[in-house]
Ligand SMILES: Nc1ncnc2c1ncn2[C@@H]1O[C@H](COP(=O)(O)OP(=O)(O)OP(=O)(O)O)[C@@H](O)[C@H]1O
C-alpha cells in the first residue's frame with residue numbers, strides 16, 4: 001500500500017445521543033502512516049468521534065470507511081474482522097482483571113485469530129519486551145501500576161497486528177510520573193510507522209509526534225494543521241481561546 | 249396418605265380416560281396361568297400404613313408385615329407360588345400395576361369408581377369403622393358424637409373422616425392437616441381434642457401410646473365409602489376370581505380380626521419398644537441421598553437454564569427478552585409447592601409414566617433457573633462496560649466477548665450468591681415430599697409413622713439439614729477463598 005493511500009475516511013459523520021447532537025458534520029481522512037492528534041475542550045466530542053472510527057459507537061448519519069470498506073453498512077462478522085485491524089487503547093486501560101498480563105495479550109490472538117498458543121505466547125513476550133514489561137508476564141493487572149497497565153493494554157492491542165491504533169486519552173488517568181513511560185512507548189510506535197489517531201491533552205507529545213493536529217470543538221473539527229502551524233498561528237477564535245487556557 | 253390417594257384419583261381419572269379409549273380388549277385371560285407359570289406372585293404395596301402394611305426390623309433385615317401382607321401370603325400359598333413384595337410410594341402403585349411391574353396391589357386401597365376405570369378390583373376384604381382418637385385423660389368427657397360439641401376435631405384433609413366431621417359434627421371446629429402423625433402431635437399437645445381416623449389406624453396409635461384412647465363415635469357411614477380391595481390389571485378375571493376365593497376363605501374363618509390385626513399389633517408394639525432412632529438410620533440415610541441427588545441435579549440444570557434465561561433477558565430482541573422476563577417473574581411469583589404439584593400432576597397427565605422423582609427434579613430445576621438467571625444477570629451487569637468494549641475492539645464478536653471475557657468474570661463475582669442458591673435448594677427441595685419423592689423430609693415422615701414418635705424425627709431431620717447446609721457452606725467458602733487468590 002503506497003504511503004499516500006487513505007486508511008480511514010469519514011464522510012459527513014453525525015452522532016446524537018437522544019436530543020444531544022454531539023458530532024455535527026465531520027468529513028476527514030487519515031493517511032497510511034500518519035499520526036493524528038485530536039485535541040479540544042472537554043465535552044467537545046473527541047471520544048465519541050474516536051469511538052465512531054471503529055464503530056464502538058454507531059454513527060447516527062454519514063459514513064466511516066476503513067481501507068475502502070464502509071463500516072456503517074456491513075455485517076457484524078465483517079465488522080469484527082475489520083476491527084481486528086484497528087487497535088484501541090482506553091483511558092481506563094480496561095485490562096481483563098481475571099487474566100494474567102500474558103493471558104490478556106494472548107486471549108484475542110488465540111480465540112479470535114486462532115493462532116497456535118505457542119505462537120501467540122512468543123509474540124506476546126516480544127511485545128511485552130517491547131513495552132518493557134517482560135518480567136511482569138505472570139502477574140495480574142491489579143498488581144501493576146497505572147503506567148504499566150496502560151503499556152500492557154498497548155501490547156494487547158498490538159498483538160492483533162493492527163494497521164491503525166486509536167488512543168483515547170491514554171495518559172489522563174495516570175499519575176504524572178507515569179505519563180512519560182507510556183508516551184515513550186507511543187513515540188516509539190509512531191517512529192516505527194504505525195498509523196495513529198490519538199485523543200490527548202499532552203500538548204508536548206502532540207507537538208513533537210503528530211503529523212497533523214485536529215482541533216475539535218462544538219461537534220466540528222474547527223481547524224487542522226501541522227503542529228508548528230497550529231500552535232504558533234491558530235486560525236479560529238475557538239482555537240486561540242483554547243490554547244490561551246492551557247499552559248504550554 | 250389420604251391426600252395422596254385423592255390426588256392420585258384425580259390423575260388416574262385423567263390418565264384413565266385417555267388410555268381406556270385406545271386400549272384393545274385382551275381376547276383371552278391368561279393372568280392366573282401366567283402367575284402360576286412364573287411361580288411367583290409379585291405384590292406392590294406402600295409399607296408405611298400400619299396396621300395394613302409396614303416394616304419391622306428383624307436381625308437387621310427389613311421385613312414387611314401387616315394385615316395386607318398376611319392376606320397376600322395366604323393368596324400366594326393358595327396359588328402354590330412364592331410371594332415377592334415390592335415396596336413403593338403409594339402414588340406409584342397403580343402405575344406399577346399398569347406397566348406390569350407387579351401382578352397385584354394390596355395397600356389398604358379403596359376401590360373407587362375412578363380407580364375401577366383403570367384396574368380391576370377384588371371383593372372388599374376389610375371394612376374398618378370410623379373412630380376417634382382422644383387423650384386418655386378425656387375418656388370420661390367424650391363418649392359419643394354429641395359429647396364433642398364445641399370442641400376442635402382434627403382430620404386428614406381430603407379424607408373420608410374429614411367429610412364425616414364436616415357433615416355430621418356441625419357444631420365443632422374442624423382442623424385439617426395432611427399427615428396423621430402431625431394430627432396426633434396436635435392431639436397430644438392439646439391443639440385438637442380428638443382426631444377422626446380409620447379404626448385399625450386409630451387402634452394402632454392407642455396401642456402404642458398409653459396416653460391415647462379410641463372411641464367409636466358412631467358416624468353414619470355408607471358401605472360404599474369405605475373398605476379395602478386388591479387391585480389387578482384390567483381384564484384379568486381369572487386372577488380376580490382366585491383372589492375372591494381366598495378372601496372368602498379368610499372371611500369365613502374371621503382371620504383378619506382374630507389373627508392378622510392382633511399379629512400386626514404385636515409387631516407394632518415390638519417396633520415401638522425398640523424404636524430408638526438408631527434403628528431407622530437407613531431411612532435417614534436414604535433421605536439424605538435423595539435430597540442431595542435432587543439438589544445436585546437441580547443445581548446443574550438450574551445453572552444451565554438460568555444462564556440461558558439471563559442471556560435471553562439481556563437480549564436486544566424484544567420477544568426473547570420478554571419471554572425471559574415473563575418466565576422469571578412468573579416463577580418467582582408462585583410458590584415452589586404449587587410448581588411441584590403442577591409439574592407432577594399437570595405435565596404428568598401428558599407424560600404418564602413420569603416418576604415423582606423426575607417431576608420433582610424438573611420442578612425444582614425450573615424454579616431454580618429463574619433465581620439463578622437473576623443472579624447471573626446481576627453478575628453480568630456488574631462487569632464494567634469497558635470490559636466488553638475492550639473485547640469488541642480486539643475483534644471479538646458479542647458472543648466471544650461474553651464467553652471469554654464477561655461470563656468468566658461474572659461467575660467469579662456471583663459465586664457466593666450461587667452457593668447460597670445451592671444451600672437454599674437443599675432446604676427448599678423438601679417440598680418434593682408432597683408428591684411422594686423419598687427425600688429427607690419424606691423419610692422423616694416414614695420414621696414418624698413407624699415409631700409413633702412425632703417430635704424426635706423432626707429434630708433429627710432438622711439437625712441433618714443443618715449439617716448438610718453448614719457443611720456445604722464451608723466447602724463453598726473454601727473454594728471462594730481459593731478463587732479470590734487466583
Ligand atoms: N453514551 C452516551 N450517552 C449519552 N451522552 C453521551 C454518551 N457519550 C458521550 N455523551 C455526551 O456527548 C458529549 C461528548 O462527549 P465525549 O465523551 O465525546 O467528549 P470528549 O471530547 O471526549 O470529552 P473529554 O475531554 O471530557 O473526554 C458530552 O456532552 C457527553 O455528555
Ligand SMILES: [Mg+2]
Nearest residue numbers: 046047048169
Ligand atoms: Mg473523552
